[in-house]
Amino acid sequence: MNRRFAALAALALPLLISACASVGGPTVRIDVDPGADFSRVRTYSWVARPDGGTPLMQQRIVDGIDSRLQAKGWKLAPNGYIHVSAHVSSSEKESQGAYYNRVGYVGWGGFGPPAPNTAAPTDTYEVGTLVVEMVNAQSKRSAWRGTASGTLHDDPAKMNALLQAALDKMFTGFPSASK
Template sequence: WGMRPQAGSPLVQQRITDGIDARLQALGWRQAPDGQVTLAAHIITQQRQTLDTFYTGTGMGGWGWRGGWGGGMGMGTAQTTVRTYDVGTLVVDMFDTSTQQAIWRGTASGTVPSSPERVNAAVEAGLTKMFTGFPPGPAPAK
């Protein structure tokens, strides 16, 4: 590891690092002090908002016979609720250790769960999506 992910929680950092290590080991990769590949992971968190508006209305229509009398009345209200949530993005880069050339980048994004119980599932789902199709095939011939 050249740079481990820095998250708000050391537990989340460890879950991400362990999840990446486990996936690479399952593919036959192993850690070595002077390995050929260096990993760098970054976590970006952004706060987003959504607006939900609910409209209500009441009204009365005209009355009378053959247009003799009439009238009307209407009233409506709108209530808007602002919902704030965090979106997290994990970026994992692999570099050739000797040349420092990038050889692979994986990304995963999702809504950051508000409960600690759901963080594990979110990390696992993100890493599974990120490593689908890894390792990449050879570079196209020029």
């Protein structure tokens, strides 16, 4: 019996660790114009740099996007074929803890004073969202849009790790709708 439990624990532990790691990561969504032809794109230009967060985080966002686009062979140019913009926003969220409502009486056989109700604890945290949009400069049509959301941290190293993970997810397989 102990061997079965040990084997089960050995199989379940990696799954549990990977599930916990994915819970705290950013949520990324991509939307692509099916008619967008990225095969001809060689240049891009910034039309709106991130407007939220600290100046250092804004620069990390721009540098992260630039490095990923340039890795695809795109070049930053004054009047690029694609116009890139990035926006940052944040909002406060609350999570409710467990609420225990004990109904009835406590004591031996159900006799005694009524059980107290306990209030549910709340936890406040901040969620940040990064939106990256790409528009065809000639047609003015939206070609690609990526959004990433995640819980913000006070530690700059954790914030940078969250940003890099979000950008990695966002640009995996980019451009996904090339003709």
